[in-house]
Amino acid sequence: MTLSRRPAHRDVPETAPVAGPIRVDPRTKNLTKRLTAGDIAVINHEDLDQVSAQALVACRPSAVVNAAASISGAYPNLGPQILLEAGIPLLDRAGEALMTQVTEGVDGSVVGNEVVVDGVVLAEGTRLDMPTVLEAMEAARGNVSQQISSFARNTMEYVKNEQDLLLDGIDLPELRTPMEGRYALVVVRGYHYKEDLQTLRPFIREAKPVLIGVDGGADALVELGYRPDLIVGDMDSVSDATLVSGAEVVVHAYRDGRAPGLDRVESLGVEDPIVLAATGTSEDVAMLLADGLGCELIVAVGTHATLIEFLDKGRQGMASTFLTRLRVGGKLVDAKGVSLLYRSRISGAALVWLLIAGLLAVVAALAATPGGRTLYQVLAVRWDDFWAFVGGIFG
Structure with missing residues (x-):
């Protein structure tokens, strides 16, 4: 894809523009170490995998721009779907030249299908949406058998060596x-x-x-x-x-x-x-x-x-x-x-009965001691005084 430097379109795109400091790294796992909320992540990750997508989501960027194809069709990778479900815009196939044209930390924006810095369009890509991703994943499922065959050949070669x-x-x-x-x-x-x-x-x-x-x-x-x-x-x-x-x-x-x-x-x-x-x-x-x-x-x-x-x-x-x-x-x-x-399998009812059993054990233990019996006598007198007081009010 040929990158261009020209003024950004003035027409308002159907998708809302996002802006923020740009962080760029060809290795996604390195980028997530310094990516913070509100940044625009620029990566070069073909077939964005689940782990990388979850790491990006945890950083809460305002948008992700992928120089490569986030889903090439080789297999139904889950990364693009994870980003979109988290509400993170994904601009796809922006071109590898973007990796060297954009400067780390510069303020930029994603407007429609374009990456814009200082009013100049640095790259154009494809703004992915959920129907497009799901359609691509469905098509990619037909290629899984080819991947399994390649895996089998590669494994046999590895075993031999x-x-x-x-x-x-x-x-x-x-x-x-x-x-x-x-x-x-x-x-x-x-x-x-x-x-x-x-x-x-x-x-x-x-x-x-x-x-x-x-x-x-x-x-x-x-x-x-x-x-x-x-x-x-x-x-x-x-x-x-x-x-x-x-x-x-x-x-x-x-x-x-x-x-x-x-x-x-x-x-x-x-x-x-x-x-x-x-x-x-x-x-x-x-x-x-x-x-x-x-x-x-x-x-x-x-x-x-x-x-x-x-x-x-x-x-x-x-x-x-x-x-x-x-x-x-x-x-x-x-x-x-x-x-x-x-995993604990104790139900709520079992915990209640356990608590009741514990209280009964404490009551029985107190009743077996002189101090406990004295305490119960005092409580009994207080209880009688209380009911006498209540009876006097209503009498």
Whole structure:
């Protein structure tokens, strides 16, 4: 799409214009770290996924401008629908040139199908609405079979090249955190991870699992008042405060040993970070660590489980995740299943009867003591005085 610099149209568009400071970043998860309410978010995110959309909604921007196609038709991704349901305008296919033309922090506006700064149109796109998105999602459902075929081919190729992962796991480092015979809670910045983590409070309190945060998942643990035992990832989305919270840090590196996140960890003065070279995603590495170091059960929060979640992740990451689940499947439990087991099932009526039983127990205990009997005698006299007073009034 060719960008133009020309005066904005004076005609009032059917959709209300929105204005605010512009925040721009090609990586949505980086943008949401500094995006605040009322900003205009400029992203370059083809097939906007559910997790990214929810992160954008949590920041409450006045509008989202996507340089790429928010729904390309490859599969029915939920991101655009989530934004529109939250009442956030979405301008689609604005063109990649916008990413370099717009300046971070400058005041701008979205007027109809145009991005306007200082009265000049920087880009034109397509203002999505709910009927258009739903129609695109329905059309995309017909392409899911193609995605599954691609996934199968990619997985078989990955198994052929990385069969050692399935047979032997990964090279296990020596960690300070004891794991043998314990439960592990692996928290990933994924689908409903904060809500699921909240429901797992009884499980965490009773089972005292090893708390493993995968990149930004470690921040969710800290937000709920927990300190992660282990942080695993390439360190691109976890906060500085969490990294220096005292958790043991495992920097996920490429197979050739390159670890882009190590410089950041060392600059923060983190004690004895461990560099672990392995294929797959950081989510996979965290599970393989828990499995290989002897955890009896792995509870996963925010990880990928359904077909759409795997497609959101992309085929390159799907194969390793699928293979990892074959490896640790006997120990792996989804957070939603665990929360159902630990959820309180006490009804309101049961609580009332419990309260009554407690009061009766207190009454019986007082009646068995001299002080209690004296108290009851005093109360009885007061009760008689009260009824005498009432009788005198009406008599």
